[in-house]
Amino acid sequence: MKIYFTLDPRPDLKEPLVSEFPEIDFTFHKQLDESELADTDVLVTYGEDLNDHHIELSEQLKWIFVVSAGIEKMPAQKIAERGILVSNVRGIHKKPMAESIIAHILSLKRALPFVYKNQQNCEWNKKARLSELNGSTALIIGPGAIGAEIGRLLQAFEVYTIGLNRSGQPAPFMNETYRIDELKEQLPKAEIIISMLPSTKETKNLLSYEDFKLMRKDAIFMNFGRGDLVSLGELVRVLEDELIFHMVLDVYEVEPLPADHKLWKFDNVTVSPHFSSHSSRYVERSLEIFKPSLKKWLSGDHDVENKMDILRGY
Amino acid sequence: MKIYFTLDPRPDLKEPLVSEFPEIDFTFHKQLDESELADTDVLVTYGEDLNDHHIELSEQLKWIFVVSAGIEKMPAQKIAERGILVSNVRGIHKKPMAESIIAHILSLKRALPFVYKNQQNCEWNKKARLSELNGSTALIIGPGAIGAEIGRLLQAFEVYTIGLNRSGQPAPFMNETYRIDELKEQLPKAEIIISMLPSTKETKNLLSYEDFKLMRKDAIFMNFGRGDLVSLGELVRVLEDELIFHMVLDVYEVEPLPADHKLWKFDNVTVSPHFSSHSSRYVERSLEIFKPSLKKWLSGDHDVENKMDILRGY
Numbered sequence: 356m357k358i359y360f361t362l363d364p365r366p367d368l369k370e371p372l373v374s375e376f377p378e379i380d381f382t383f384h385k386q387l388d389e390s391e392l393a394d395t396d397v398l399v400t401y402g403e404d405l406n407d408h409h410i411e412l413s414e415q416l417k418w419i420f421v422v423s424a425g426i427e428k429m430p431a432q433k434i435a436e437r438g439i440l441v442s443n444v445r446g447i448h449k450k451p452m453a454e455s456i457i458a459h460i461l462s463l464k465r466a467l468p469f470v471y472k473n474q475q476n477c478e479w480n481k482k483a484r485l486s487e488l489n490g491s492t493a494l495i496i497g498p499g500a501i502g503a504e505i506g507r508l509l510q511a512f513e514v515y516t517i518g519l520n521r522s523g524q525p526a527p528f529m530n531e532t533y534r535i536d537e538l539k540e541q542l543p544k545a546e547i548i549i550s551m552l553p554s555t556k557e558t559k560n561l562l563s564y565e566d567f568k569l570m571r572k573d574a575i576f577m578n579f580g581r582g583d584l585v586s587l588g589e590l591v592r593v594l595e596d597e598l599i600f601h602m603v604l605d606v607y608e609v610e611p612l613p614a615d616h617k618l619w620k621f622d623n624v625t626v627s628p629h630f631s632s633h634s635s636r637y638v639e640r641s642l643e644i645f646k647p648s649l650k651k652w653l654s655g656d657h658d659v660e661n662k663m664d665i666l667r668g669y
Numbered sequence: 670m671k672i673y674f675t676l677d678p679r680p681d682l683k684e685p686l687v688s689e690f691p692e693i694d695f696t697f698h699k700q701l702d703e704s705e706l707a708d709t710d711v712l713v714t715y716g717e718d719l720n721d722h723h724i725e726l727s728e729q730l731k732w733i734f735v736v737s738a739g740i741e742k743m744p745a746q747k748i749a750e751r752g753i754l755v756s757n758v759r760g761i762h763k764k765p766m767a768e769s770i771i772a773h774i775l776s777l778k779r780a781l782p783f784v785y786k787n788q789q790n791c792e793w794n795k796k797a798r799l800s801e802l803n804g805s806t807a808l809i810i811g812p813g814a815i816g817a818e819i820g821r822l823l824q825a826f827e828v829y830t831i832g833l834n835r836s837g838q839p840a841p842f843m844n845e846t847y848r849i850d851e852l853k854e855q856l857p858k859a860e861i862i863i864s865m866l867p868s869t870k871e872t873k874n875l876l877s878y879e880d881f882k883l884m885r886k887d888a889i890f891m892n893f894g895r896g897d898l899v900s901l902g903e904l905v906r907v908l909e910d911e912l913i914f915h916m917v918l919d920v921y922e923v924e925p926l927p928a929d930h931k932l933w934k935f936d937n938v939t940v941s942p943h944f945s946s947h948s949s950r951y952v953e954r955s956l957e958i959f960k961p962s963l964k965k966w967l968s969g970d971h972d973v974e975n976k977m978d979i980l981r982g983y
Contacts, residue, residue: 450803451779454826458779461772465765465945468785474940477933479925485947489764511825512768611793619791626788631779633799 356380357415358649359395361387361404362422364638372642376649392416397652399645402426402443407433418652421663422641424448424501424632425581427554431665441663442648446500447640448632453504455631456579457512459603460547463575463625464488489513494545496535497552497580498526499669505549517541542569547577554581555668561585567593574599579631582606587618594621605631670694671729672963673709675701675718676736678952686956690963706730711966713959716740716757721747732966735977736955738762738815738946739895741868745979755977756962760814761954762946767818769945770893771826773917774861777889777939778802803827808859809843810852811866811894813983817841819863831855856883861891868895869982875899881907888913893945896920901932908935919945 360383364372373381382391387404392412398405402421410416410433419434421443434441462468466483473480493509495502498518506516506528518529519538526532533541538561542548548570552558562585570576576599578584587608594602604618605627612618612626619626634640648659663669674697678686687695696705701718706726712719716735724730724747733748735757748755776782780797787794807823809816812832820830820842832843833852840846847855852875856862862884866872876899884890890913892898901922908916918932919941926932926940933940948954962973977983 451799451801454775454802455779455799458772458775458781461768462776462781465769465772467772467776467781470939470941471782471785473942474933477928477930479928479942481942481944481947483944483947484949485765485769485944486949487765488768508825511822614791614793616791619788625784627784628787628793628795630795630797630799633795633797635798635800 356396356653357382357394358397358399359391360384360399362399362401362638364642368639368642372646375646376653378653379649397649403428405429410434410437410439418442418657418659420645420648422638425553426663426665427581427668429665431668434665440657440659441665442659442661443663444641444644445661447637447644449501449504451634451637452501452579452632453508455605455627456505456549456577457508459577459625459627460488460575463601463603468625491515491546492517492544493547493549494519494541495529496538496548496550497558498529498532499551501579502549502551503527503529505551509547514547517544539566539569542566543571546571546573547575549577550580550584552580552584553669554583559583562589564589564592564598567598570599572599575601575603577603577605579603579605582608582610582629587612587616590624591617594618594624597623599623601625603627605629670710670967671696671708672711672713673705674698674713676713676715676952678956682953682956686960689960690967692967693963711963717742719743724748724751724753732756732971732973734959734962736952739867740977740979741895741982743979745982748979754971754973755979756973756975757977758955758958759975761951761958763815763818765948765951766815766893766946767822769919769941770819770863770891771822773891773939773941774889775802777915777917805829805860806831806858807861807863808833808855810849810862810864811872812840812843812846813865815893816863816865817843819865823861828861831858853880853883856880857885860885860887861889863891864894864898866894866898867983868897873897876903878903878906878912881912884913886913889915889917891917891919893917893919896922896924896943901926901930904938905931908932908938911937913937915939917941919943 357380363383363385395413396415397418399420402423407430410430416439418440424445464486466485469483489512492515494517496519509516510528516529518526518532519535520526523534601623603625606629610629651659671694677697677699709727710729711732713734716737721744724744730753732754738759778800780799783797803826806829808831810833823830824842830843832840832846833849834840837848915937917939920943924943965973
């Protein structure tokens with residue numbers, strides 16, 4: 356059995372894996388080499404390097420392990436037709452991403468950009484408006500695994516959490532949960548609005564200028580899900596008209612965000628380059644998910660952790 | 670009875686106070702006016718505007734309510750001689766300060782300074798080393814009310830907390846507590862070292878270059894207590910020699926830190942202008958502490974909240 360990695364883990368991570376599964380023929384490359392695909396049984400990939408042709412070449416392929424949470428760049432139709440199992444590292448983003456989100460919120464509340472700016476100018480300046488996170492209300496749109504971790508941490512900061520999901524059924528670490536079609540009624544309630552939505556037909560352009568008008572003037576809006584939730588044009592209008600206090604974006608309709616795009620220039624936005632899930636512990640953690648899944652797979656049980664519905668998109 | 674405020678709360682905070690205590694003669698000034706002191710019974714002050722002469726002038730003074738946690742700038746000897754009660758707003762700093770501290774830690778772990786810098790240059794750059802807070806160990810030196818709140822939040826982030834206090838008795842939200850004279854044994858254990866110590870004879874110059882050599886190379890050191898814990902000269906040597914990963918300072922041996930001081934210029938330090946306890950809700954909260962204390966006082970019970978030992982310094 357051949358397992359082909361289109362990523363190359365550090366030696367201290369790779370070696371224990373190889374020795375734990377001596378029966379497996381492992382191949383590790385820094386990027387995808389088409390000539391390796393024909394006899395590959397299991398493919399381990401970041402998920403952005405695959406196209407229809409690759410799936411056709413991979414005649415023996417039965418399982419794709421995606422070292423990422425998003426799978427929208429994958430050739431979903433082809434994979435589904437072939438009945439190839441897809442699983443990912445969903446849980447892995449939970450902690451680093453939730454930490455990034457809390458970092459951005461606290462940074463704004465406690466005026467860290469102001470501190471950094473004044474330090475550049477060697478200026479002792481106390482004239483900032485420092486506010487507090489505790490006591491506020493947060494709306495988490497799409498409270499899945501990451502949203503739950505965000506909710507857990509926000510509740511530790513005594514924040515009241517409202518979740519919006521498809522069903523409206525109670526979600527973990529949410530004080531209240533509503534259906535996503537109740538969005539407009541919930542938007543005015545929150546000082547902090549966080550989207551963790553994946554990219555699907557339903558979520559594309561879900562938010563518009565009109566929705567931002569429903570938000571509080573002191574609101575912070577954060578998009579850490581997928582960039583097509585709201586168009587860049589709408590975001591620029593919202594920023595120009597100062598409808599809300601601040602926006603923190605990690606994802607964009609177009610990525611990378613072009614260097615000459617207006618969005619970079621506003622004071623009321625933080626432009627993070629879609630890396631808030633990054634972590635020096637990322638591959639280590641991926642392998643911690645992969646290993647037990649591989650054991651299960653080898654025993655004939657294909658019900659591995661984080662199985663995805665590739666057509667549904669999550 | 671006259672209560673003299675050397676600060677002037679917003680009307681929406683002042684008016685309810687005045688109407689709640691109709692028997693009191695309230696005077697509110699933006700700064701201290703000596704001519705008001707002779708007939709003042711209770712003084713409400715930020716604590717930095719008083720000297721020996723003011724205490725002598727305040728012949729009727731029985732209680733000083735300090736709208737601050739630090740009292741080291743007060744004429745302690747004179748106040749003690751006269752037996753004037755001093756109480757402060759100790760609890761008030763807890764939440765904003767703990768939020769500032771977690772903000773700084775997460776900002777460094779999740780590379781926010783890198784994000785802000787690249788945004789200034791309109792540069793989409795993912796090449797930062799993002800690390801994680803969860804799973805690390807923090808040493809909290811002086812785990813009082815604020816330290817406990819920091820411990821509580823750090824534990825929510827799955828951080829192991831070690832407290833150092835005078836007695837070594839278990840402190841709230843600390844996984845372990847040791848005596849402060851065991852400092853040198855504890856320093857190598859932690860990725861995060863936070864001093865919340867007040868300024869006393871014992872804490873002055875408690876830390877030196879040699880102590881920083883005991884810390885881990887990847888450690889973050891934070892001083893949010895008082896600046897005389899370690900001299901500016903020692904700090905500069907530590908930064909020059911890159912003994913640790915980063916320092917976050919809110920307090921300094923000399924404040925304000927002079928504009929031409931070397932300290933501003935290092936990449937491995939964050940210079941915060943002693944304002945991490947500031948909050949748009951500060952005076953509101955102070956009055957929430959003052960009002961019940963005043964009721965108690967008026968009823969003849971002088972055992973008010975947060976009574977201080979002015980000579981001991983806390």
